[in-house]
Amino acid sequence: MQKTYIKDLSNHVGEEVSLKGWIFNKRSSGKIKFIILRDGTGLLQCVYFKGNISEEVFNLADRLGQESSIEVKGKVKGEPRAVGGYELDASDLKVIGEAHDYPITPKEHGVEFLMDNRHLWLRSSKQIAIMRIRHRIVKAIRDFFDDRGFTLMDPPILTPAACEGTSTLFETEYFDLGKAYLTQSGQLYAEAGAMALGKVYTFGPTFRAEKSKTRRHLTEFWMVEPEVAFADLNDDMDLAEEFLECIVQTILKEKQEELIALERDTTKLANVKRPLPRISYDEAVEILKRNGIDFQWGNDLGGTDETVISNQFDKPVMVHRYPAEVKAFYMKRDPNNDKLALAVDVLAPEGYGEIIGGSQREDNLEVLQARIKEQNLPQQAFEWYLDLRRYGSVPHAGFGLGLERTVGWICGLEHLRETIPFARMIYRNTP
RNA sequence: UCCGCGAUAGCUCAAUGGUGGAGCAUCCGGCUGUUAACCGGAGGGUUGCAAGUUCGAGUCUUGCUCGCGGAGCCA
Structure with missing residues (x-):
């Protein structure tokens, strides 16, 4: 038989x-x-x-x-x-x-109960569909970069110091060497990789100990970060839009059954094709003011600001050239305006917020040293990073895409906790 | 850290300050085409914890615990 x-x-x-x-x-x-x-x-x-x-x-x-x-x-x-x-x-x-008294019955349950039983909830039809789509997105990401000559290069997860200086990190004792921290980004290491291999990407878990309590945050999440030598901000945006188009169109083509199971309205996803709209931060501020929001130039965009801006477009929108003060120390300043950083954020439609954050990196040694000093970062810890500017520095750029936010957006989910098998949040580290 | 909301049966929820109920799940019975099957019956409760107001508190007050949503921060 x-x-x-x-x-x-x-x-x-x-x-x-x-x-x-x-x-x-x-x-x-x-x-x-x-x-x-x-x-x-x-x-x-x-x-x-x-x-x-x-x-x-x-x-x-x-x-x-x-x-x-x-x-x-x-x-x-x-x-x-x-x-x-x-x-x-x-x-x-x-x-x-044999099984008896299985907790998740074919009736309604609350989210708290379902998260307590996450190990069993994964057997439900919608959760199976989400996990399949997550898997396919991961594969699309890897195929995209592999097909374009990128090399996957895994960064360390235990790091000696903060990458960007601002975020709160998970801390642990590291033998006789003092404290170590769980990485919040592989980017700095990816830059070293780009100087070695030209085009690289990192793809792994990252950690933030921020006490965020929103549907858009996890303490442990996956990020893919490409980094390209001899690339500027425009090259970076070109790469990002081709990347997003590829992911979304792949899922639409190959995961119809799962999208139907999730009752996802895919009309807006179908719009995700090049070119994506590109607006400057200045233009974004104009949009906010036109919509009656009292927004001060120089602030970072908040969650509601992002939603107002993305609602003006029927596909993801790229916002570039932010005030340098609200962005990380390693971002290159705009040669035409020293107050601006050559940064880009991609805002997903339908209120899903920032899914990509990227920039052209500062490639000048003296400028970068000055930034580190300005922000009171431990210069000793960044000596290796400065070496990348001492020995054959080149213009280079990259970005990071949050996997869970991408999965949540494509699946049309209310909350990030369903996009990852076992979510880690401020008040939950089980099962 | 701040603001708002919540906690009642295993689960999802009702109950004007006046005898704590229903659906699902479980158990028993019925049904040869069901679609979260249906019909009949049974069991199941320290109403998150502690105090207070009251003749009487699930309900009102205070404190605590736990959680949820949002802000900030960010992907």
Whole structure:
């Protein structure tokens, strides 16, 4: 008898097959029982008629609770009434692992309860769809850079000092060398990589100990950071828009089934094609003022400001040339206006906020040393970084894309906690 | 850190200051095409904790604990 998976049933119509999985739901009507089997690839209705199988097997189904693991055997047939369009005319049922009182019932639950049971919640249809889309986005990201001659270069996760100086970091004791910190960005190391390999990207977890309590924040999240030698801000924006187009169009093309399961309205995602609108910070401030927001030039854009700006466009918008004061020390100043940094943020539509932050980097040794001094950063810790400017400095640029915000936007989710298998937030580090 | 909101059965929620209920889940019974199946029955409670007001508190007051949303910070 052929062993198979639910997703492959179309190749087995009329055949006897066996499948293994978990009981997703069941219904009974006296002499007929329906077991909905879940095997990780889909759902399948298995039908047990009292006359067709032994009394023992027929009664077994009564005992088995939701999420019991089982093996079923039977004949595959097309059945428009059943979920997935196929049905199993079942002839056998074997128990692998019994389950009783599974906490997540096929009814509504609160988010807190579901997050306490995250290890089980992952079995639900929507969560499975999200994880599949996350996986495909990761693959699209890696393919995008790999296909364009980038080399993946993993930065350290334990670092001796703050990358950007401002954020609060997780701290740990590192043997006799004093304190070490969990990285908040691989960027500085990516710059070293770009000087070695030309085009590199880092892709890994990053950590922020900020006490953020919003739907847009996690303490542990994944970031992909390309860095390119001999590139300026325009090259950086060109790369970012091609990158976003590639990710979104790939998901639209290959993950329709999952997007439907999530009830995602994809009309706005379909708009994500080059060119993306590019506006300066000055223009962004104008937009805010036109919308009646009392915004002071020189401040960073807040969450609501970002939403107002992105609502003016039907695709992601790039905002460039921010006031240097609100941006990191390593960003290069605009040669035409010393108050501006050659930075770019990409704001996702539909209120999903900043998904990309990038810049051209300061490549002049003396200027960079002055910035480090201005911001009271420990210069000793940055000597290696300054070496990149001492030995063959070149213009270079890069950006960071937050994976979870991208997943949340593409999936149309309310909260970032569903975009990662086990979210780490200020008041949650379990399960 | 600041502002706002919340905590009642395993879960989701009701209950004018006056005998704490319903749906789902669980258990028992019924039904040969169910789609979060349905119908009948049963069990299930220190109303987050502590004090106060009151003849009487799930409900009003105060404090505490825990959580949620937002601000700041950022991807």
